[in-house]
Amino acid sequence: MNIIFYIAAIVAFVATVMVVTRKNAVHALLYLIVSLLAVSVIFFISGAPFVAALEVIVYAGAILVLFVFAIMMLNLGANSGKEESKLLKPNAWITPAILSLILLCELVYVFINYDGASVELRVIGPQEVSQSLFGGYMLAVELTGMLLMAGVVGAYHIGKEKKREYHRYLQTNENS
Amino acid sequence: MSELPLEAGLLLAALLFLTGLVGVITRRNILFMLMSIEIMFNAAGLAFVLAGAHNGQADGQVMLIFILAMAAAEVAVGLALIIQMHRKYNSVDTDVLSELRD
Amino acid sequence: MLSNVRTLWMVFLKIFKKKVTIQYPEKKAYLPPRWRGRIILSRDPDHNERCVACYLCAAACPVDCISLQATEDENGRRYPEFFRINFSRCIFCGLCEDACPTYAIQLTPDFEMGEYNRQNLVYEKEDLLIDGMGKYHGYSFYQQAGVAVGVKPKGGGEKEDPPVDVRTLLP
Amino acid sequence: MNEILVQILIIVGVLLGTVTIAAGLIYVERKMLAVWQQRSGPNRVGPFGIFQVLADMVKIFFKEDWIPPFVDKKVFIIAPTIIMLSILMSFSIVPFAPGIVIADLNIGLLFFLAMSSLGAYTIVLAGWASNNKYSLLGGMRGAAQMISYEVFMGLSLMGVVIQVGSFNMTDIVNAQKGLWFVVPQFVGFVIFLIAGVAETHRLPFDLPEAESELIAGFHSEYSGMKFGMFFVGEYLGITLVSCMITILFFGGWLGPSFLPPIVWFLIKMFAFILFFVLLRAALARPRYDQLMSFGWKLLLPLALLNVLITGAVVLSNA
Amino acid sequence: MISLAEFKTILPEVILSAGAILVLLSIAVKRSFMTSYLLTLITFAAALYFLTGVDGKGEMVSNLFVVDAQGKFISGLILCSSLVITLFTYSYFRNVKEETREEYFVLLILSTLGAVFMTISDHFISFVISLEVLSVSLFALIGYLRHKGAAIEAGIKYLILAAAATSFILFGFALVYMTTGKMNLHELSGFIGAGTPTLAIAGLAMVIVGFGFKMALVPFHFWTPDIYAAAPTPGAAFIATVSKGAAFVFLLRLFYSIGGLNHEGIWVAFAVIATASMFIGNWLGLRQQNLKRLFAYSSISHLGYLMVAFLAFTQRGVEASSFYLLIYFISMLAAFGMIIYLSGKGNELEMVEDYRGLFWRKPIAATVFTVIMLSLAGVPLTAGFMGKFMVLSAGMGAKGLFLLFVLVVSSTIGLFYYLRVIAVMLSGREAAQASQPETGRHSIVFTAVMAALFILLLWAGIYPNAFLGMLG
Amino acid sequence: MILITLLLIMMGGGVLAWIAGAFDKSLPKWISLFALLTGLSMMVSFWIGSAGTVNLTAGGAWMVTAKYDWIPQLGMSFHLGLDGISLIMTLLTLFLGAISVIVSWKEERNTGFYFFNLLWLLAGITGVFLALDMMVFYFFWEIMLIPMYFVIAIWGYEDRKYAGWKFFLFTQISGLMMLLAIIALYLIHGSKTGTYTFDYLELIKNVPGGQAAFWLMSGFLLAFFVKLPALPFHSWLPDAYTQAPPAGSVIIAALMSKTAAYGLIRFIIPLFPEAARAFAVPALLIGGLSILYGAKLSYAQKSLKRLIAYSSFSHMGFILVGVFSFTALGLQGVMLQMVAHGLSIAALFIISEFVRERTGSFDLSEMGGFWKKMSNMGGFTIVFIMASVGLPGLANFVAEFLTLAGAWQFNIPMSIIATLGLIVSVNYSLRILQKVFHQKEYTANQSRLYDLTAREWIVMGSLTIAIVGLGFFPQKVVHTAQPAFDKILMASPDNNSSDQTMNRVTQLNTMHLAELNKKEVSHD
The missing domain is CATH 1.20.120.1200 (NADH-ubiquinone/plastoquinone oxidoreductase chain 6, subunit NuoJ)
Structure with a gap:
């Protein structure tokens, strides 16, 4: 494995x-x-x-x-x-790369010092996850719905193309 | 199931995260920046799942599911913005975005 | 939505219908007599070429696949020096047949003209001319046209009257 | 050791079997289309033309494998392999009969969804890599169509999952011992069927390739073996969707015991394959916007409603 | 599943969600700016009404949210400011050309929802999701005028930075979760101590970076002025107040709960950030000619002041920061409100120069504006002073003394630019009488709101008892 | 109640003036004059009525106090108190306030807002003199600031914006430092005693000591030094004094700087007795140097108003010297100096304004020989210049004498330095007289020169009466303020817990005070 x-x-x-x-x-x-x-x-x-x-x-x-x-x-x-x-x-990239490298070294250092007692792995299947998701995290799921709604409304509005502006004589009746 | 090399997993997450960070900082193509953001999100998700596995809880996986939703919402709006940007400037290079300066 | 389902059902029912396919090479398909197929040049009852090289077919051809050159024989009778139809262009519309004043050019029910080489689809006069008279038996243009050709005088044809002498006073 | 051998045998068998079936479908489709169109279909190569498959294969293999100079070569080559890979991977979770399954994953259904979602890339990338406006249009249509219909597909299956309480395919089949899910989950079945057609971009939902408008759309530029992969991939897709329908809604291998389970499975599967062909024979292609609004405005609410009602019923029973 | 009591506790949030859907549906049925506006107002008002029915004694809602006194207070504050911003929006869009204006309200409600949930979050997951609800709505709110290059640019900038910040926070949380196996704040309470693994500290450091971005504290503040300048003014007001406030409240909850400030390194990091924010915010504000950018820098420094209260790490600190937030909200809303109030059709008064001679043209408006600027500067008799006073008194500990000096010195640097605005309004008497730039005509409601904000500013500055009482 | 009424009259009058300004341009000045005169008469009648009744309660010689709840959560209360010092300063404020209203009688630009600012400015100053709660004190301290800023920035002269800005920033920064000190004081007191309060009377019961006291005091001192102004913090002074409109100059020099002096007496000494004593020598040095340096600068000025401004700076040094002598004698001197300097500097600024109204500038080099045309004005000028120089018979003499006497007891070298200042002051003061009224002939438009008008007569006359009256009857003021000084000096480091035991210094001081009182009476 x-x-x-x-x-x-x-x-x-x-x-x-x-x-x-x-x-x-x-x-x-x-x-x-x-x-x-x-x-x-x-x-x-x-x-x-x-x-x-x-x-x-x-x-x-x-x-x-x-x-x-x-x-x-x-x-x-x-x-x-x-x-x-x-x-x-x-x-263009050398400085950020070096900075990231430094960060990485720090993280590695931290990881090495971390002695998380190894736990025997256990398969956490869909059932358990779902029970958690729709149990304790129910509200979070609902909130996610709101998040997606925000995403949809935002993407819809921003992605829309600009309405062409016609001369008022050329506008269709429903607009006028 | 055998034991998981947790340190290695974390190291991978950190590597991915930092690679994403480098991408966000260095790339000037907005698409790449967005992709790098996705990498960062994914790395965070990886860390969460590993942490969940480490602690033997489902919460880490739950968090990943939420992270997926977040990434989706963010990408939707982000891509819409990119499309508008392309319409306006005919470019996806962030260097064209220079209206806002002190 | 429902119409789609109905369509499905009706099409499905076709499974029980008899096939309409004809196994062609083995079983020839019936072709109507007026089928417009391969173009031929016919001969008159005298076994002469009917074509008088009047160019009307070439003029009528919408895709310009017919080309010919007129000439006369020793008797002053017109005939095509060459007559060429490019069947890779021909659309078998039959306008040439309509245009032909002598029933020389005719469309036949034959359609099996497959070739491996495209150039072979250019038919010369030799390929076009058939021995028979095609759809119009016994018709001979010169026998009725009232012109003098070497073999017959003016008015010497089968259904011709002798030429009227307009200078005489009697009918 | 013996188990491993059996495992290997199953793997090889499934792989070969599915590919063979897919290839055979070339013939079956042509033949059945002919039947529904009152024609006789291929009948020259071999008795009843059954060697037509071989002939087609030979033709595809020996055609010139032409890569146009203007394409994005790497992506152009990768694109057709994705569909083959993703669909063949999906077969690994299909239980053809008790024991005859490569990997009896406990997330089998999700695995299927995952692989089918990867399938979208084949169209998108092929369309993009061809560097050709018809292909690009085809690719875009394909992308939109496949992401959209994936949603309904996944949702339509959730009713089944709720009833069974597992993503495992074997469990799902076993849960249908009393009653096939097509009865309680009829709506789910219909939606899955439609979405399945759209996912495999078969007629009538073949907008990505629409010959009459886009001159074969995303695979205009493909020929030879690469085209063959699309070709076989499509038939593999049909097979897969038929397998899934069989398992999820028609009780998989279950059936009266006078026939072995695998036979029952194959019978049901072939019935659905034939149904796919019938669809192709019978229905006209909708317009692109019709396709999308059909999905989002009809199928999505229906699927959600289905999930809701199923959930409510299951909860009230529990 | 949640019980009925829990449902009642989060009823305001439920109403917000319902309101967002309702507005969206009304748009689907028939587009009407007025209808959406009124529906939004009703939503916020109803949410506020039901908020008063919440006890706020620390009720848990399904392990994810906790509604304590502070949460209730800030929620109310956020709802009120959203209500005010809704009014701003109506007036703003009467002057701005934009074909579809209705979605703005949906996004406004959603972002408010995110902010409110954020303030009462008690769990990493609920926090992160509400943060995202807020951020995603904000992307769209910022880039709302999508045909303007600046709006797109601002939207993209904010998107990239906010998303990066979120991922930092996520990664940090992951590390904390890794070491503790808990994501609940109340379960994590006080886990920072002697034996805390370095990994968790590293995680918290990443969380700090993320919050720095969200709250525009100094090394991470670059986006702020651009976004303020390019976003629609109500949106800018929203970012300045609700978005930052909500982030701050969760930061407070997080670090107070886990005892993060007991860790010397974390404390120093925050102190450095706070110092830099105060100084640099005020410093960069000095040369701004654009009023919105000026407010941006002002808000950076104000967040720095807030951090001083935060760093006190006492109950007083909590109260002081709540109170400061209140004051800051009122001042910022009033400030942005004035810009909208004075802007005419297609003529947004963005530059400081646009206000030259305002005092002679519109003495009352100019006076109000002056008071607002003074409040932002923290001059006594205005609300800003009371806020600063609370912060100072909270931060008066042996540890934070240095910060207090920084606060005082930097706020005097800040005085320069606030005074400059006032000076510009006072000057140009002769020119003012000659030319009268078109300014907006506004509804009586908007005028009343501005008056109310003005009165609040003075009231909180002179007799803040009622406001202090609200803190519980 | 009288205190609240007083503040309300002024603030309400200000609001009323503003509103009235919208309808009629001349209405605001009448309203403000009326308000100020009402307040003045109220306070005068109170003074006369309660001259003897000094109520020695609760840590101070309070004649009347008023306490209302303000922000009880934070231990703030609206606590006002009036003792002798406050009473005198309040009277001065109201009197000079009325004078400044009359001075700005001709103001025509936005009169409503102008008089609003003026009245609120005066209210702020009054409030500072009355406040007994540290936060109330700070509030009024800052209330002075904003109207003053407006007065300078709107109605000032050419460079008004820069001047206003500078003034505002200096005072604001120092004010914030004081705020820090106040809060620290509050917290230290709270943590010591358990009651968190800003009440002055509570705070002085338990004053901090040691290092903390020093830092706290420096916060206060900074604010007071800036406003006074004392030597290193004076750079705002010339700009603000000269660019302010006449009424502004009057108030800023005559009243606002006195708030700092008042603060020194009221807060520095009782709250930080030890620290203040430790800081006495540097403070005296600063005072002495301020006197000399101010005098030097004053002499070098070319602008009349600047000259007067620097002279004020110089005189403020005396106040510093007096306060940091920690003797009742010195404090009495400071008290008198505050009043006398307020009157004389106001008069000088007003004169400079009169001159400017006639010649159009403050430039000394353009002036000269005004005596011929404006002998009345010249006469008044002589009076006030004499006062400024410290000629006996005028209030300033008594004040400076007492101050120096007090300082002598405390630190002889410093008092010598300060005394030098007296001599120097003659130089620049006489320079005014010489440059403006004598010397060369005024060449420019002679026709613009005219003598005092009726309004100006009222102004100058009342000021003259006041300063001469003070010069002859200083003991009236001294008596009024004396109990307060006693109390303040008693709150010395050693006897902050009990009132019975007086330390040596205080005893000495009281003795001297008694002697002095005798002397004063006999001198009379």
């Missing part, structure tokens, strides 16, 4: 790095999907099959499709790659 974990972890990390360094948005998205799938595998082997499936269904299957959809709608393709390439020069 550990071997699978490490493989998935390496895949996830490499894919994620690829996401950040690609020039082409679609390629990056593909790598992101791979990364998500790898993370999903990790979920699965850490005893969380339900969210492993959800990760694929919702994240890879819906959210990222939205991304692709947007990319297609804007018809962005390889032509944006040239502008991007000059931004990928070392001086």
